[in-house]
Amino acid sequence: MRLLHYTLSRLTIILxxxxxxxxxIFYRFMIDEINDETDNMLSNYKEHILRKFLIQGxxxxxxxxxxxxxxxxxxxxxxxxxxxxxxxxxxxxVDIESEYExxxxxxxxxxxxxxxxxxxxxxxxxxxxxxLIETIWWSVLIxxxxxxxxxxxxxxxxxxxxMQPLYKLLQWLSKYTLGRYSLAQPLNNETRIKEFSDLNxxxxxxxxxxxxxxxxxxxxIGNASHELxxxxxxxxxxxxxxxxxxxxxxxxxxxxxxxxxTLQRTVRMNKSLLLLSRIENNQFPDTKEISxxxxxxxxxxxxxxxxxxxxxxVNIEEKGVLKWLMNETLSxxxxxxLLKNAFVHTPKKGEIKIIISSKKxxxxxxxxxxxxxxxxxxxxxxxxxxxxxxxxxxxxVSTIAALYNLNIKYSFHNDMHQFEITFPx
Amino acid sequence: xxxLIIEDELSLQETMKLSLEREGFVVETAxxxxxxxxxxEDYNYDCILLDIMLPGGNGLMLLEELKRMxxxxxxxxxxxxxxxxxKVAGLNLGADDYLAKPFHLAELNARVKSVIRRNxxxxxxxxxxxxxxxxxxxxxxxxxxxxxxxxxxEFSLLYYFITNPNRLINKIALAESVWGDHxxxxxxxDFIYSQVKNLRKKLxxxxxxxxxxxxxxxxxxxxTE
Numbered sequence: 215m216r217l218l219h220y221t222l223s224r225l226t227i228i229l230x231x232x233x234x235x236x237x238x239i240f241y242r243f244m245i246d247e248i249n250d251e252t253d254n255m256l257s258n259y260k261e262h263i264l265r266k267f268l269i270q271g272x273x274x275x276x277x278x279x280x281x282x283x284x285x286x287x288x289x290x291x292x293x294x295x296x297x298x299x300x301x302x303x304x305x306x307x308v309d310i311e312s313e314y315e316x317x318x319x320x321x322x323x324x325x326x327x328x329x330x331x332x333x334x335x336x337x338x339x340x341x342x343x344x345x346l347i348e349t350i351w352w353s354v355l356i357x358x359x360x361x362x363x364x365x366x367x368x369x370x371x372x373x374x375x376x377m378q379p380l381y382k383l384l385q386w387l388s389k390y391t392l393g394r395y396s397l398a399q400p401l402n403n404e405t406r407i408k409e410f411s412d413l414n415x416x417x418x419x420x421x422x423x424x425x426x427x428x429x430x431x432x433x434x435i436g437n438a439s440h441e442l443x444x445x446x447x448x449x450x451x452x453x454x455x456x457x458x459x460x461x462x463x464x465x466x467x468x469x470x471x472x473x474x475x476t477l478q479r480t481v482r483m484n485k486s487l488l489l490l491s492r493i494e495n496n497q498f499p500d501t502k503e504i505s506x507x508x509x510x511x512x513x514x515x516x517x518x519x520x521x522x523x524x525x526x527x528v529n530i531e532e533k534g535v536l537k538w539l540m541n542e543t544l545s546x547x548x549x550x551x552l553l554k555n556a557f558v559h560t561p562k563k564g565e566i567k568i569i570i571s572s573k574k575x576x577x578x579x580x581x582x583x584x585x586x587x588x589x590x591x592x593x594x595x596x597x598x599x600x601x602x603x604x605x606x607x608x609x610x611v612s613t614i615a616a617l618y619n620l621n622i623k624y625s626f627h628n629d630m631h632q633f634e635i636t637f638p639x
Numbered sequence: 640x641x642x643l644i645i646e647d648e649l650s651l652q653e654t655m656k657l658s659l660e661r662e663g664f665v666v667e668t669a670x671x672x673x674x675x676x677x678x679x680e681d682y683n684y685d686c687i688l689l690d691i692m693l694p695g696g697n698g699l700m701l702l703e704e705l706k707r708m709x710x711x712x713x714x715x716x717x718x719x720x721x722x723x724x725x726k727v728a729g730l731n732l733g734a735d736d737y738l739a740k741p742f743h744l745a746e747l748n749a750r751v752k753s754v755i756r757r758n759x760x761x762x763x764x765x766x767x768x769x770x771x772x773x774x775x776x777x778x779x780x781x782x783x784x785x786x787x788x789x790x791x792x793e794f795s796l797l798y799y800f801i802t803n804p805n806r807l808i809n810k811i812a813l814a815e816s817v818w819g820d821h822x823x824x825x826x827x828x829d830f831i832y833s834q835v836k837n838l839r840k841k842l843x844x845x846x847x848x849x850x851x852x853x854x855x856x857x858x859x860x861x862x863t864e
Contacts (some may be wrong), residue, residue, distance in 0.1 A: 443719035444648050447741030451654040454744045457857055458661075458807045468856035471809070478811050481741055497724070516818055519792065523829045 217380075218373050222366050229362060237354035241347060248346075249318065253301050256320040256336050259284070263336065264324055284336045289323065294331035297323040306337055315339050379405040383414060390421065392428050436491040439484045446484065450477050479604070486606035489547065490593075493613050498541040506536040506549070507570055513550050514568075521557045527565045534572035538637050540618050548614045551607040552577050552633055559597065559631065567630070575635045584626035591622070641665045642751060643684045645675040645701065646717065647694055651740075655688065658744040659751065661806070672696030679705055684712050685755050688747075689734070691718040691725060699725075702732045713754035717742070743812035749802040768801050769848030769863050782845045792817055793838045800851060800861035809858040835859055 263284050283306070289297075299322040305314040320336040382403050389399070401421075403414050453474050457467060492498070514528060538545070556566045556579035564580035589595045591612035596605035611633075615622045621636040642664045646652040649670060656666045667682070669675040672695035679687070679701065687705070691698040702714060716729040719740040726737045735754040738747065756764065756775070766773045772781045778794050780787045789797065795817045799808070810828045817834075839851045852860045 440719055443740040444651060447719075448648065448650045448654065450741050451651065451658070451744050454807075454809065454812075455654055455657055457809070464855050467854060471857045474809055474857075475811065519834075520818060520830045522833065 218370060221373060222369060225365060226362060233354060233358045237350060241350050252318040252338055256318060256338055260320055260322060260334065260336050268327060284334060287333050289331050289333045291331050294323045306339060376407060379403050379407065379410040392424060432491055432494055435487055439488040442484050446477060446481050483604040483606065486604050486610060490610055490613055493617060498544050501539050501541050503537050503539050504542060504545040506538060506575055507532055509545060509549050510568060513553050517553050517557050525563045526557065526560050530568040532570050536570050536572055536575060544614050548611055551611045555607055573637045573639055576632060578630040578632040580629060581631040587624045590624050640755065641684045643667050643678055643687045645669045646690045647671060655747060662748055675701050676704060686713045686751050688715050688717050691716060691720060699728060699732060702734060706733050713758040715750055715754060745803045745806060745808045745812045746816060749799055752802045766801055768804060771847050771849055773801055782847045787841060787845045792834060796834060796838055804861050804863055807854055807858055807860045813858060
């Protein structure tokens with residue numbers, strides 16, 4: 215739910231409650247005011263009738279007038295003593311409309327000149343309350359709708375304008391990638407609203423901080439692998455010298471060989487880490503159009519030779535020509551890592567299937583069980599039976615893919631691991 | 640043949656020196672920029688192995704200095720950086736080759752011999768070993784004046800062996816020299832075994848006086864009789 219819609223829906227509900235209460239109170243006030251006025255009028259009327267009655271006397275005990283009517287009835291003295299003046303709501307029968315209409319009545323007693331106690335009821339037809347309620351209801355409803363529409367319209371306008379920096383910030387954040395976007399495209403989001411400018415500042419500072427940490431981490435990996443190269447070279451070359459000494463026995467040579475192979479594995483790992491850090495540092499800027507088809511076929515020659523012993527059947531299906539603008543070194547690293555992965559992990563006499571279409575490259579190879587697709591591209595994730603593997607090959611693949619916005623997907627079906635790279639057109 | 644090693648890591652410098660001396664080179668060393676400059680100014684060498692990161696200055700500056708003096712020495716940059724920029728800069732400044740650390744000694748020998756051979760103006764381009772003559776540029780081999788037909792990989796293997804005669808070469812170094820980085824994860828080196836076996840068979844059948852010997856568990860050695 216968008217902030218705007220959320221705010222407006224809340225406003226609508228709260229407004230509805232407030233307006234309902236307000237309408238009720240307004241109605242009560244109106245009714246009270248009307249009653250008050252009517253009572254005042256009745257009181258005045260009473261005075262008038264009484265004066266008239268006491269001066270002239272009146273034989274006509276029931277008078278009907280336009281504004282109301284009154285009735286004077288003699289009552290016994292003891293009832294009159296208990297009597298107090300009251301206003302009540304009642305109804306009167308109106309001949310013309312032949313229906314009962316609501317009315318307000320004043321009941322009181324007085325003593326005539328003849329010492330006789332009389333009861334006086336003064337009636338006044340009041341405005342029709344039902345009509346009033348209806349009118350109030352309608353006006354409140356109309357007020358509600360108008361208010362709502364204008365509030366929605368105004369707040370949408372105001373919110374949209376004042377939230378502009380927030381939306382801009384969100385857009386920037388969604389595009390933000392550590393190490394790539396923030397430096398090339400700094401957050402440019404001037405605003406007079408303090409909260410937003412504070413937010414901008416905090417986020418800018420935070421990304422800058424992250425960037426620094428990220429950079430120093432990258433630099434650390436790069437430097438560490440770099441600094442390791444020379445000591446590794448010394449060790450490897452010393453072993454080579456040692457192995458050539460005539461007094462070396464076969465047993466010693468075999469131990470030297472183990473050391474040598476282990477060191478070579480370290481060298482490979484180190485080189486892969488350096489490569490990763492270089493790719494992430496964008497140190498392969500030159501691009502040219504690479505034919506994936508040709509590249510694959512060239513690499514397959516080498517791999518078929520190297521893995522000749524495994525008697526792997528390689529099927530290549532070219533549905534189209536796949537050409538892509540990328541760095542020559544990186545394209546070769548990408549493809550050779552994928553192919554190497556397939557060759558290394560295919561069991562003896564297994565099958566490798568390669569399908570190239572104009573926008574997709576699929577490399578599938580025989581395997582036994584599905585691998586964890588969430589971990590397969592992460593660094594140092596490797597088959598526990600393959601100790602020689604650096605666990606960095608597929609990580610390099612995914613880093614290169616990310617660099618060129620290629621989509622890489624792993625799946626497992628029909629006893630085959632499948633890597634699918636989609637080249638966006 | 641005189642080789643100058645300009646390298647600040649003394650342990651590595653010494654190893655390189657020992658290995659090159661075994662190949663019959665006269666080796667001199669320098670441990671920093673100023674020492675290197677001094678030697679370059681005073682003597683002539685057939686090949687200079689140059690580290691880029693040196694105490695007291697950049698190896699590339701030495702290379703510029705060398706070119707300014709009009710010297711024709713072959714230069715191989717030996718760097719731990721292995722960055723394309725350095726490679727390109729070095730080669731543009733007139734370096735003949737670029738060798739990334741860490742390297743195999745056999746590879747170092749091969750590279751040094753290769754640049755010296757290429758730099759020898761008008762000299763013989765072939766390498767003779769016993770009754771075998773190898774023409775690296777033509778990628779052909781003659782034994783007793785009869786051509787021996789080898790495929791590309793077999794030739795690369797043989798070339799690596801003849802640049803390191805009578806030296807024990809580890810199978811990884813051999814594999815890397817022929818297949819480059821592709822052998823990264825290879826889980827065994829059987830393929831090297833079968834390739835060497837084929838090459839050995841061809842050499843024996845054609846009556847070559849050199850022989851490739853397997854050294855159990857470690858690698859191979861080209862033995863001249």
